Amino acid sequence: MDELLITGIQRFSVHDGPGIRTTVFLKGCTLRCPWCCNPENIRGEPEVYFKAEKCIGCLECVRRCSFLDKPGDIFRFPEHLECAGSCPSAAMGVYGEVKGADDVAEVILRDLDYYISSGGGVTFSGGEPLLQAEAILKVTSRTGDVHTAVETSLFAPMESVGRLRGEVDLFIVDVKILDEARCREVTGGDLEVFRRNLEGLSDERVLIRFPAVKPYTFNRENIRALIRFLKESGVDYIEVLGIHRLGLEKYRSLNLQMPEFSAPRDDEIKKLKWLLEKESIRMNYLKI
């Protein structure tokens, strides 16, 4: 468990918790949210990609691999990771690399000065980082006092949450769909797991985030349920994520269709703000 399966380490990240942060993207997720903007982090193993716009048509890949007739064929041979990795222009490649906890910690520590001056730190995101809780602990044991956040939807084994309790400074929790049946239908998640895990975090610092997506999360019933949930949990501040469609290229690169969804209009967001304020809950809208 000294290794992590990651798709990237993004330094100078400013949207995943306070201050200047380094975000580690872990690969593998328990949910299948249609609005996911990191589709490359859903499957828990390395997978090939092909970005047509980067292809220079040199056919190096076809020369290397006798199964391919053209670069786009790589999707028919998802196990040909090496062939994909041989592309000179990186038009073809692999999402997901296995990196040792030491190496990840070393990269995180390079920006220590920036965390200190801005009140930042490291954020483990994904995917669902709780699936690699043990490996995260290996990293944090080497990064010492660096402020650590995980971005999770809490649809994960209870023991993972238990392992990270007390070891992580901030749990950034996505609250998505609060109706059991709808939740299962849209994301494939069991809401009971989420509830139990959230209870387990009662003594931890938790920041609630709500991705505002029409029609899935941003609708009358769900907003009502959200407000009820926030009041019950005694939450007085949430971040609302302006969802974007920047993931489109990534869907294409995985030969996937990006599902249809849209972001709420500004006036709808205002209305949500007003509804929340009536319940004395502050909100910050993160528009990308």
Place this chain on the structure above:
Amino acid sequence: MKKTMLNIARRTPLFPYLRAYYTLYLKQGLGPSLKTRIIGSHRKDILERRVHQLEKVCRNSRIHFNPGERFFYSIDTRIHVMETPGYRRLGNLTPDYGFLLERGLEGIGDMIDRAHDGDYTGVLRRSLRAVRLYLDRCREHSPEIAEKLGRVPLRPAETLEEALQSILFMNSLLWMYGHPLIGLGRLDSILEDYHEDPEESRELIRDFILSISSYYEFKSNVLPGDTGQVIVLGGDCNDLTGIFLEVMGELRLPDPKVVLRVNSKTPDEIWELSYRCLREGLGYPLFSNDDVMVDALSRYYSRSDALNYGTSACWEPLIPGRSSDQNNLANLNLLEPLEKALHGFRGEFDELLEGYRQELHRYIDEVIDNVESVRDEPSPLLSLLFPDCISNSRDIALGGAAYSINGVLTVGMGNLVNSLLNIRRLCYDEKIMDIGEVEDVLREDFRSAEPLRVSLEVMGPMYGMDEDDVVELTNTIIQMLDEKLEGRYKFGLSSPGYITVGESTGASFDGRRSGDPLGVHISPIRFTEGMSYTEVLNFAAALDYRKAFNGGVVDIMVDRPFLDRAGDEFIELIRTGLRRGVMQLQVNVVDPEILLRARDNPELYPDLIVRVWGFSAYFRDLPEEYRDLLVRRALEYSGHGGYSG
């Protein structure tokens, strides 16, 4: 035939005039150049000739005054002081305006009288007389001017208004006398004693900036905006530091520009005001890190002078009013020696590095010989504003200044480092290519090796990443330069030549095609996916500036929409990067969408300002290749430091 004609022409006494007109024609076009009056001189003795030219400028320049302006600032743009063949016109300097304000021209005259008598004191006296003659002409021109030039520049300044007027008067003469790229120096510290009422100072400084920003085209050197009018602020900040930044943020002019000296004591309010200027997209202030710079300068200058450093037209350090340093004498193209070293090379990687070192040293000798074949042209007018020239009774071009430590620039460091890293990886570590093939591939400009070229561009690790071996290799090259230049010439890591030198440089093994631009200063060649600002700043902070301090600028671009979401983090990023040891940093804040639209229709965005090498300019004025490079880089930097995924 052409040569013969030229040789015949050379023998005629008119030749220098013809040449001068020709250069003017190239710069301004036919109409203006024909209306220009060339100030020559038939005197043989160079000093004699230069005083003579100054007298002519002071006697003949036309005087303009726009009623209603607070300051009198008149430059006759229709005179051109002829260059002396075989001499280099001094420019890119900052005179000692503080000295002028403290003594006035009369006080300077007294100082000349007290200096030990020699031929040169006579020259200085005549020059001062010429300046006073021009002053009298201005006063007689109209009562308004006479009123503005009440006590200054003859007497010491007593109010802020007088101080600013005094500076403007001498500054206008320096421009007319043909000195390019004249800096303004540390105005906040020079003017501090004259500052009383903040409101009044703000108004005065505003009008001063408006005056100094006029004659924009006339003052521009190579590209519009390249005027060298640097105002150095900070170091020890005072009330005026903030007032200058505030006023300039409001005026939103590309010129003059600001170099802000920062250190651990720089107040938050000054960072905040700088941020506001940057957010406007002005491209200044450029941040210069005192803690790194003063330390490096102490190698060549006394501690107290180092503490008082200013800069040349872009950012190369000098001591205002004390040094006649010509900091930009040549561009060392670091790729050139590599081409020679690779020629016919078969050996190990460290042998290649040693071969590079020898070729580099040979190349430096060549460039330096070339530089030293030209002498500096004397300037009695400049010498009047350099107190050491007066006390030494010697012209600034003949060693009169306290220091004359010249400098060169380097260009292509990033391309060189990436080339070497690629060679090491492909030919020695992975052994998938033979070192002999490298030369062939480059000679044919990657024509049959496009896949290789593309892979060279994207494979890491690269220049600008905080990886040990990248930093180490860069510092090794810096060490090689220092071995050869130490004690003779300063050298730095940034240069305005990234496009022009690139045009005449063959393909390089960083994946750059022949003729393409070289890397911009200390920035990554390409800010590729997965790179980050912190990484670039960490890399830059790890370079050996004690050796390479003649300018070393990290040039980053950032999206305005992103900045508006993460302004606080951005300020912290910059401050922390500088605290870690980045020497100099400039930031281009752009809106990529607007830039893209402006590239196709510049006239739609007449007020759009961008940072070019060490100056800010209107985007519409730039040649196409500069616009294209800016757009390309803006798009690379766009979206970095963004959002999950």
